[in-house]
Amino acid sequence: MVLLNISDVDISYGKRLIVKNCNLTLEKGEICSIVGESGSGKTTVIRAVLGLLARGGKVTAGDIVYEGRSLLTLNDKEWRALRGHDISMIFQDSGAMMNQTRRTGDSYVEYIRTHESIFTKDAWAKGVEMLGRMHLPDPDRIMRSYPFQLSGGQRQRVGIAMGMTYQPRLLLADEPTSALDVTTQAQIVRQMLELRDEYGTSIIIVTHDIGVASYMADKLVVMKDGVIEDQGDRDHILHETDNAYTRKLMEAVPSLGGKRYV
Ligand SMILES: Nc1ncnc2c1ncn2[C@@H]1O[C@H](COP(=O)(O)OP(=O)(O)OP(=O)(O)O)[C@@H](O)[C@H]1O
Numbered sequence: 627m628v629l630l631n632i633s634d635v636d637i638s639y640g641k642r643l644i645v646k647n648c649n650l651t652l653e654k655g656e657i658c659s660i661v662g663e664s665g666s667g668k669t670t671v672i673r674a675v676l677g678l679l680a681r682g683g684k685v686t687a688g689d690i691v692y693e694g695r696s697l698l699t700l701n702d703k704e705w706r707a708l709r710g711h712d713i714s715m716i717f718q719d720s721g722a723m724m725n726q727t728r729r730t731g732d733s734y735v736e737y738i739r740t741h742e743s744i745f746t747k748d749a750w751a752k753g754v755e756m757l758g759r760m761h762l763p764d765p766d767r768i769m770r771s772y773p774f775q776l777s778g779g780q781r782q783r784v785g786i787a788m789g790m791t792y793q794p795r796l797l798l799a800d801e802p803t804s805a806l807d808v809t810t811q812a813q814i815v816r817q818m819l820e821l822r823d824e825y826g827t828s829i830i831i832v833t834h835d836i837g838v839a840s841y842m843a844d845k846l847v848v849m850k851d852g853v854i855e856d857q858g859d860r861d862h863i864l865h866e867t868d869n870a871y872t873r874k875l876m877e878a879v880p881s882l883g884g885k886r887y888v
Pocket residue numbers: 639644662663664665666667668669670671680681682834
C-alpha cells in the first residue's frame with residue numbers, strides 16, 4: 627500500500643530552482659534512505675513533505691500525496707493535526723532545537739498537550755514511558771534535566787522519543803545520527819528499525835553515511851544537484867546499478883560500530 631507519493635515535484639527558493647522533477651514512492655512500513663553530496667537537495671525534499679520549507683521555499687510543480695490526499699493544499703489547522711502526529715520529523719541535532727531554559731520534561735509535556743487534552747501529570751508519565759522505550763536509563767532523571775545536562779546522544783534520543791510519541795505513520799529523519807559517536811549511532815539505528823517493526827512506521831532517512839543508509843533501507847535514493855540520479859531496491863543500488871555516479875559513491879562504504887554493513 628502506497629503511503630506517500632511524490633510526483634514530478636520541482637522546488638524553488640525564490641527564483642532559484644533547487645529540486646527538479648522529483649519522483650519518489652514510499653510504501654507502508656518501507657524505509658527509504660536518501661543519500662548524496664552536500665547541497666544536493668536532500669533536506670529540501672523532506673522539508674517539502676512536511677510543509678516546512680524555509681522562507682522563500684516553494685513547491686512549484688508536481689504533487690505530494692499522503693494517503694490519497696495532497697499535502698500541498700492543506701491549511702494550518704489540517705497541518706497541526708497531521709504534523710507531529712501522523713507525520714513526524716527528527717532533526718540532525720534535536721538538542722539544539724530544544725528550549726535550553728526549560729527542563730526536558732516540561733518541553734515534552736507541552737508537546738504532548740498540543741496534541742491531546744490530557745492532565746500535566748499524565749503527560750509527564752507518558753513522556754517517561756516513551757523515554758523508557760528508547761532504552762534511556764533513568765527516564766525520570768532525564769525528564770527533570772535541562773538539555774545542557776544531557777549528552778548529545780541522550781538529547782537525540784529524547785528527540786526521537788518525541789517524534790515517536792504518537793506512533794507516526796511516517797517518520798522523516800534528517801541526519802539523525804550524524805552528530806553522534808558510533809556506539810550511540812548504532813543504538814539509534816536499531817531503535818528506528820524497532821519502531822518500524824513494532825508500529826509499521828514508514829521512514830525516510832537522509833544521511834551522508836552510506837553504511838547507515840544501506841543497513842536500514844529497503845530502498846535507496848541517490849541525489850545529485852537537485853535531481854534523483856538513481857533509485858531502487860537496496861541490493862540493486864548497492865551491487866547492480868549501472869549508474870556511474872552511484873557506483874562511485876558506494877565505493878567507499880564506511881563502517882559503523884566496527885562492523886561493515888555491506
Ligand atoms: N533557505 C534557503 N534559501 C535559499 N537556498 C537554500 C535554502 N536552503 C537550502 N538552499 C539551497 O538548496 C540547495 C539544497 O540544499 P539542501 O539543504 O536541501 O541540501 P542537502 O542535500 O540537505 O545538503 P547537506 O548534506 O549539506 O545537508 C543548496 O544549493 C542550498 O544552497
